[in-house]
Amino acid sequence: MTIYMKQRTLAKPFSCSGTGVHSGVRVNLTIQPAPANHGIRFQRSDLPDSPTIGAFFRNVVDTSLATVIGQEGAIVSTIEHLMAAFSGLSIDNALVTIDGYEMPIMDGSARVFAQGIMEAGTVEQDKPRSYLAITEKVEIVEGDKRVTAVPSDHFSITCNIAFNHPMINEQSVTLDMRDNTFLETISPARTFGFYRDIKMLKLYGLGRGADLGTGIALTDDGIMNEDGLRFPDEFVRHKLLDCLGDFSLLGMPILADITTNKSGHAFNHAFLETLFGNKGAWETRTLESKAL
Incomplete structure (x- = not known):
């Protein structure tokens, strides 16, 4: 990019x-x-x-x-x-x-x-345009959840997930923003959930707008969506999409290589709190050249 x-x-x-x-x-x-x-x-x-x-x-x-x-x-x-x-x-x-x-x-x-x-x-x-540039490694770990950021002159993010489901198992994907591929490779990836969990949410008055047109519904051994997946690894691509949205709440673009393992909204937020509180691990920076 x-x-x-x-x-x-x-x-x-x-x-x-x-x-x-x-x-x-x-x-x-x-x-x-x-x-x-x-x-x-x-x-x-x-x-x-x-x-x-x-x-x-x-x-x-x-x-x-x-x-x-x-x-x-x-x-x-x-x-x-x-x-x-x-x-x-x-x-x-x-x-x-x-x-x-x-x-x-x-x-x-x-x-x-x-x-x-x-x-x-x-x-x-x-x-x-001001960037938040990571200057030293920042990491949070909780069990098998992990978010790590290391210094870089650009922004990339790698997401790793693991679900005990035959269509997911372990998946990993990387988005390097220099490749300019977000629109085609990440933005179409849909949210997903187990059908049994969606039914439970509806019992509690949540998930009222959830149907097969608003995401991927998982059964115990497959999916309910007749059109199938948009990508073989659509699940981890969507997790990367979520991470990208959550990390953007720093309020400025990031210069770092970020890796997440089994992270979600709450853990992403905890990482931002940790990062922002560690004043010695980042600096704000404007760039001299237009393209890197």
């Missing part, structure tokens, strides 16, 4: 509609260009005074089923897929206006969001 010297936003707005995977409520979404140094912010147009919430890890209020941000009583849930699209396509500034509390799940991937950004186009802005 091109490592950009300048910040970027959309050339024009784009809109989409869909259903929240847990609420089952249909919402309307518009992603608008935003000025330099604005960052990514979510605006709840359905609430009085239309409050906004910054997409920053300090604003994360829940990671149990998805990544949820909140400020001053307003929340937006399940932001990780859109955040992955912003990160994977190097969008620094945008205003996301939504008329409900939960992001639409769409097809369970980030493809609709990524394609919308590409169709809207991007523009370079007049302010420098």
Whole structure:
């Protein structure tokens, strides 16, 4: 990928509609260009005074089923897929206006969001792009969960997963952002879950918007989706997508090689807390050359 010297936003707005995977409520979404140094912010147009919430890890209020941000009583849930699209396509500034509390799940991937950004186009802005550059190894470990970041002059992420299921088992995938392949190789990867767990969620009033059009439903020895998988390793590709969205909540792009093992939203958030608190392990940096 091109490592950009300048910040970027959309050339024009784009809109989409869909259903929240847990609420089952249909919402309307518009992603608008935003000025330099604005960052990514979510605006709840359905609430009085239309409050906004910054997409920053300090604003994360829940990671149990998805990544949820909140400020001053307003929340937006399940932001990780859109955040992955912003990160994977190097969008620094945008205003996301939504008329409900939960992001639409769409097809369970980030493809609709990524394609919308590409169709809207991007523009370079007049302010420098700041990077969070890892300067020494940072790692957190809990049992067989692990996130490790080491210094690099670019950004790459490797995800490893292991599930006791014949269609998953152990899988690993790497995204090197210099390859510019996020749109084709990562954004279409769908979320997944066991059908028995989805049934249980529905009993508790969750998963109301979950069906075979919003992700991959696993049985004990296969999947229920008649069209099959989009990639043989779609499961780990989606985990990488989630990680990309979660790590983007640092508020600036990262220069590091990151490896995750069996990580999820809560553990990703714990890593960001650890990283940000370790002031000697990173620095902010702007770049002298446009392409690395």
